């Protein structure tokens with residue numbers, strides 16, 4: 001039997017607990033492949049001579065027990081839900097491996113090969129950090145030498161993420177008990193400023209990244225000498241910081257309330273334990289499981305968004321929040337989406353305990369609802385603040401919205417501790433948050449201010465995705481009082497506006513604080529850096545260019561497929577594919593003309609527009625083109641909601657041209673699908689478009705997009721080239737009605753006179769890979785880059 005040496009618990013378990021070790025990526029691959037070891041144990045502080053279950057996870061070069069299947073760290077769960085982190089405190093020899101273990105090793109060879117690259121990266125990183133530490137300690141003549149730190153590490157006295165676990169463990173326990181209510185094996189060792197300067201550092205002690213260096217320089221004048229200079233301080237900082245006036249009030253006010261549905265939770269845990277037993281007992285089938293696509297990069301991912309389709313959606317953000325996570329889960333990650341619970345969602349069940357958070361001085365209670373769908377944990381945060389606004393989720397005045405987002409972000413950042421999905425919380429190891437737009441841009445700030453500055457959640461990273469920079473969460477500087485942060489954090493939010501002077505800007509703070517920033521196309525990534533496209537944030541974006549990446553959105557090919565579209569199954573519509581494109585699409589067009597009371601003309605080109613009625617979407621350019629259009633033999637249907645003058649305009653056009661135009665004012669997912677299927681041409685004259693999803697949906701339905709070549713539209717709609725018979729649609733190069741008319745003229749001519757070319761464009765669009773799988777792979781690269789960024 002292989003021996004692992006001993007295991008060391010990083011927080012002391014109670015005696016006589018039942019212990020269960022599991023891999024942090026237990027969902028991916030399915031739980032059975034991660035070497036569970038359920039066992040009654042008297043639980044001494046060190047467990048010796050472990051074998052059986054651990055023969056799979058003896059690969060622990062960096063001191064952490066790893067699942068040899070997916071390379072995730074092993075963690076401990078004991079005593080019905082309390083967490084421990086566990087690491088090997090001295091590796092035993094592999095001598096005596098039994099046959100079973102060798103066989104397993106052979107079968108897992110491929111996975112191990114893949115992991116080598118990452119291990120090399122880790123070693124590289126460790127070497128670099130060790131080098132730098134030596135340099136720093138020489139310069140500062142630290143009282144504690146690097147040698148001692150290394151010795152401490154080798155003796156298993158420090159964690160890979162924190163300093164002096166042993167010496168801070170008392171404070172740590174107190175803090176966890178008081179503040180988080182759960183333990184995760186993290187120490188609480190003061191701000192990164194202090195820890196990098198003074199403490200005996202572990203091998204993985206964090207080097208400040210560029211963003212943090214900026215913050216350091218901004219904040220250094222405000223660090224008092226007494227707090228930064230004393231080596232003792234870093235040992236005792238937990239108690240100091242907990243009582244500090246800068247400690248967020250919401251943390252200290254995070255109260256545990258009566259446990260909800262305890263029985264349900266317990267039964268969940270029990271069923272999870274049962275699964276473990278069953279799956280452990282079936283080693284053959286677990287070996288059949290293919291390795292996750294993400295290979296050694298599997299992570300715990302929590303995407304946080306103010307809307308999530310199909311439960312809540314006002315636009316493309318909802319679509320992305322509903323579908324990108326599924327693609328990430330398909331790659332093997334454990335993925336959660338966190339969104340507010342605006343209504344009663346049938347699929348989601350109440351879970352976990354209620355918590356309270358302070359917003360503007362008042363306690364707000366939240367509870368959690370969860371549904372596990374397509375490999376993703378969808379968690380909805382319930383609060384009276386979110387209820388009954390499902391038709392107006394961004395409604396209310398500026399301060400109302402701000403308070404909602406403060407509550408949402410405060411609760412969301414703690415979800416990995418409080419919501420036991422499948423019986424097990426995500427915890428903070430190997431965890432990355434993906435925040436979206438200004439609504440959740442506070443999350444990276446809270447992660448830093450409340451946790452990482454205090455030595456907690458040090459391995460957790462945050463990524464901020466820009467879907468639309470035009471909405472930034474702006475307000476007067478006084479709004480800072482609502483976000484409940486230490487006073488010096490105001491510098492992150494303050495932004496000078498040539499028109500309004502200094503103002504408060506949430507997006508600015510999120511961009512500065514996030515570990516990485518993604519936007520939804522390459523074109524938009526470039527535009528964001530210009531004064532025209534950055535909407536006042538271009539300077540900040542230019543400064544953080546190194547952490548910005550453009551990744552083009554994908555589409556949910558289950559939801560948006562002409563072959564399976566549920567909205568095409570009734571009222572005379574039909575599903576279609578490449579095989580019956582012409583007949584199927586013609587049938588949809590006819591059904592649509594009938595449904596909307598338009599003359600049924602199969603050969604009259606049908607033009608569609610779907611989108612918010614605002615300046616961005618350029619619906620006014622279509623309005624300018626209407627007189628020309630009405631001279632053509634075409635039909636036009638527009639679906640949208642937004643600015644009242646533009647809604648009125650749609651109604652007016654319909655009134656004036658009843659035989660040719662329909663203006664549908666409102667939000668109808670069914671109508672959006674039917675327009676996409678029935679139309680021949682989709683118009684997207686957006687003034688700016690970070691990515692745009694409708695043109696992607698259109699292409700997959702054989703509907704030809706005519707778009708303003710900007711942002712993601714330029715990235716995704718390759719212009720038709722009649723000489724080489726390539727391209728996916730028509731583009732025009734500036735947001736002017738005459739340019740739109742010009743492009744549309746060529747498009748209509750092709751529709752009428754060059755059927756073969758037309759069908760070629762349709763076919764290319766329908767066969768293009770528009771799925772999220774590509775994008776998910778790119779996101780994964782960003783997640784990994786963030787993970788290894790210190």
Ligand SMILES: Nc1ncnc2c1ncn2[C@@H]1O[C@H](COP(=O)(O)OP(=O)(O)O[C@H]2O[C@H](CO)[C@@H](O)[C@H](O)[C@H]2O)[C@@H](O)[C@H]1O
Nearest residue numbers: 315316317467611640666667668669672689690691692693
């Ligand atoms: N009245 C209505 N009824 C029914 N459905 C309607 C509708 N109006 C819009 N929709 C739907 O909402 C979505 C709109 O998505 P877009 O990407 O085109 O724009 P949006 O500007 O909201 O998103 C922002 O975020 C997304 C996601 O990153 C970026 O693609 C985009 O460029 C950026 O502006 C589509 O699914 C569309 O069908």
